[in-house]
Amino acid sequence: MALLWAGDATAQAVAADLGASTEQAESPDPAQGEIVVTARRRNENLQTTPLSGSVLSGTDLANKGVANVDALQFASPSIVVNNFGQGIDFNVRGIGKGEHNTQTATGVITYRDGAPTFPGYFQQEPYYDVANIQVLRGPQGTIVGQNATGGAVFVNSNDPIIGGGYHGYVNANVGNYSEAGAQGALNIPVSDTLAARFAVFGTRRNGFYDITGPGGTKYTGNNGDVRQLAGRFSLLWKPTTQLSILSKTDVDYLDMGAYPASPYTNQFRNLPIGSATPNPNYRDLFDITANSPQEARDKFYRSILRVNYEFDGGLQLRSVSAYAKGNTKYRADLDGTATRNNTFFDSVDERQISQELTLISPDTKRLTYLVGVFGLWNKYEFLPPFQFVTGVPLGNRLTEYRLQGTNPNRSLAAFGQIGFVITPKLKLELGGRYTASRSRNDIDVLQYGVPIVAEQETKSDDFSYKASIGWEAGRDHYLYGFVATGFKPGGLNVPVGLGNPAPFGAEQVTSYEAGWKANFADRRIRTSVSAFYNDYEDFQVTIGNPTIPVFGLQVNVPGKTKIYGFEAEADVKLGAFTFDVGMNVLHSELGRFFATDPRIPAAVPCNINTGPASASCRNLKGMEQSYAPNFTFNVGASYEIALGGGATLTPRANYGHIAPQWATLFENPALGDRLEARNIVNAQLALNKGSVTVTAxxxxxxxxxxxxxxxxxxxxxxxxxxYGLKVLKAF
Structure with a gap:
């Protein structure tokens, strides 16, 4: 078992395997300075593709200390990740999911090996044995899978390699907080047409927190001790040169122990804010009090089948099928103190099935095309008997809110894109997508002992498009521009009070972007600059219920919301020196609408269109999008020092900055809405000799x-x- 343990900072440090598969389809090795992306279902040079994106190899992830989605925001521009415990909200360019619940779809889709993952839960899946992560910014959907308003993240694990022999790696580490572990992978040649790959990951680490119970007594619950095990088994079969079948099955048991949290008021040195009166409850974020048990555990499995058949002439038919099922369990001290008894617990099953079928033309013709169909079926089951419960205290039916039932969702789509080479240096692309979505609630509620039945259904559909043009202005300069639309379906509000609340509508965004990509110094320096402008319609937000403001309600903003900005990236490889930098400047402003902050008691109605404005009913026009900082920046550098005898010593440093951001649309610092800037520095010192690397x-x-x-x-x-030490052995 000791060989199965691994640490949070031990993302695999082996170069990506460029094996033959349906995603990495037998292409020549990339030329110097060329980054290949496969997210659009073709092998394309990122520097001559009309989109804004970043690619991080498995080696890049290890060098930058990126082992899970939380750390990705410090290694790539325009990304913000906010971890609330059971759920993670992922925003790209301020678009994604600023309100956390199962009813609201996400605007940033994460794919694992070509298939969309669970949209909200189970986001702590570790990065191990990863070939690359491709981050595409802006609306996606006319060329792949699920629609997205903000972007898409493609996490591609290493594939088996036929004829690649036995090879792989083992990586073990130890660190502070009693961290210890290992991970590894092995490629197995079964025959001249069949190969397998087996990868494992595990980690154990004590919690970061110092928790005390009532009256200063020792807290007996879980303080966030991490115990994770994960495994992946892959099979690649190529019975003929034209047919390729790849299957991958992941199994994960992710016990995060708990997600302890403290009241935002504990972070104010003085109360009230701006006064000179010391706050008697001021304390460090990791110094917490609690009086209820806590837990946080995800377990799931996922199977993906990718089949690719190439006809004579180069036309390809590709199928990506996926089935995933899991259970998430979360228990929290909802008031974050040892004196009150506001608690929360849920146990939720989630099942997702997806199917994509795509026909892809050869890349060698003047006219290229891609057409496909896609279906996704997702179902949340809030387990009986009423295993979704919050109350003060638990166990008293007159003070509890309990829920059970199902929330099935379905999305069906047809999409396509054509490209036409106008001249050898100028290419036009046009794409379209029709999506039809449906969401249903079959929910039973016990609200303070009163039974409520919610049986509702809502449907939404949309046609989105993308038109782009790309011009190779020279061997090392590429200019592009596009206009694209994105769609996020509507949904149903959780029943609160009498009757069923009204559903909320779909959300649309129109995005305009122009960019310049360039290579310098014989392609040892690669740069990318882009500007973008997004118009939101029917932006989805959570506000106070118009008639019962103490409760929340998901609604659509009637006015237009605008998000625009500027991005720049550069990668430099000059001999032993490497350097990368990325930045994003962002501005966002909400359209005109009125809302009541559900955290502030109010007795007067507040109409979303007309108000009227009052102390509790606020006009939010011009407010910033939540979790959309106006500046993000990341930079990294390394230098390889030759020591003789084939040994090298490589120091590396990476810095990520995320500017202050608002956690709610109401921008109330007194209620903790202003989240401070994040400035994260990661560093490594790696000693390599042959196939062994030791890294501090x-x-x-x-x-x-x-x-x-x-x-x-x-x-x-x-x-x-x-901090810690890891040892890698490649073979």
């Missing part, structure tokens, strides 16, 4: 303690400083 590492080197998210009046802390 540290993440969050300055030990910044910062709130990673605000939820239910609680601050959830980002990880503190971690």
């Amino acid at each position: 590492y540290a993440t969050n080197l300055t030990d910044q303690h910062y709130p990673a998210a605000l939820n239910s009046g609680l601050y959830f802390a980002g990880p503190p400083q971690q």
Whole structure:
């Protein structure tokens, strides 16, 4: 078992395997300075593709200390990740999911090996044995899978290699907080047409927190001790040169122990804010009090089958099928104190089935095309008997809100794109997508002892499009521009009070983008610059219920919301020196609408269109999008020092900055809405000789303690400083 343990900072440090598969389809090795992306179902050079995106190889992830989605925001521009415990909200360019619930779809889709993953839960799946991560920014959907308003993230694990022999790696580590572990992978040649790959990951680490119980007594619950095990088995079969069949099955048991959190008021040095009166409850984010048990555990499995058949002439028919099922369990001290008894518990099953079928033309013709159909069926089951419960205290039916039942969702789509080479240097692409979505509630509620039955259904459909043009202005300069639309379906509100609440409508965004990509110094320096402008219609937000403002309600903003900005990236490889930098400047402003902050008691109605404006009913026109900081920046550098005898020593450093951001649309600092800037420094020192690498590492080197998210009046802390030693053996 000791060989199965691994650490949070031990993302695999082996170069990506460019094996033959349906995603990495037998192409020549990329030329110097060329980055290949496969997210659009073709092998394309990122520098001559009309989109904004970043690619991180498995080696890049290890060098930057990126082992899970939380850390990805410090290694790629325009990404913000906010971890509230059971759920993670992922925004790209301020678009994604600023409100956390199962009813609201996400605007940023994460794919694993070509198939969309669970949209909300189970996002702590670790990155191990990863070939690359491809981050596409802006609306996606006319060329692949599920529709997305903000972007898409493609996590591709290493594929088996036929004829590649036995090879792989083992990586073990130890670190502070009693961290210890290992991970590894093995490629197995079964025959001249069949190969397998087996990868494992595990981690154990004690919690970051110092928790005390009532009256200063020792807390007996879980303080966030992490215990994770994961495995992946892959098979690649190529019975003929034209047919390729790849299957991957992942099994994960992710016990995060708990997500302890503290009231936002504990972070104010003085109360009230701006006064000179010391706050008697001021304390560090990791110094917490609690009086209820806590837990946080996900377990799931996922199977993906990718089949690719190439006809004579190069036409390809590709199928991507996926089935995933899991259970998430979460228990929290909802007031974050040892004096009150506001608690929360849920146990939710989720099942998702997806199917994509795509016909892809050869790349060698003047006219290229791609057409496909896609279906996704997702079902949440809030387990009986009423295993979704919050109350003060639990166990008293007159003070509890309990829920059970199902929330099935379905999305069906047809999509396509054509490309036409106008001249050898000028290419036009046109794409379209029709999506039809449906969401249903079959829910039973016990609200303070009163039974409520919610049986509702809502449907939404949309046609989205993308038109782009790309011009190779020279061997090393590429200019592009596009206009694209994206769609996020509507949904159903959770029943609160009498009767069923009204559903909320779909959300649309129109995005305009122009960019310039260039290579310098014989392609040793690669740059990308882009500007974008997004118009939102029917932006989905959570506000106070118009007639019962103490409860929340998901609605659509009637006015237009605008998000626009500028991005720049550069990669430099000059001999032993490597350098990369990325930045994003963003501006967002909400359209005109009135809302009541559900955290502030109010007795007067507040109409979303007309108000009227009052102390409790606020006009939010011009407010910033939540979790959309106006500036993000990341930079990294390394230098390889030859020691003789084939040994090298490589120091590396990476810095990520995320500017302050608002956690709610109401922008109320007194209620903890302003999240401070994040400045994260990671560093490594790697000694390599032959196939063995020993690395000393540290993440969050300055030990910044910062709130990673605000939820239910609680601050959830980002990880503190971690350091350790890891040893990699490749074979």
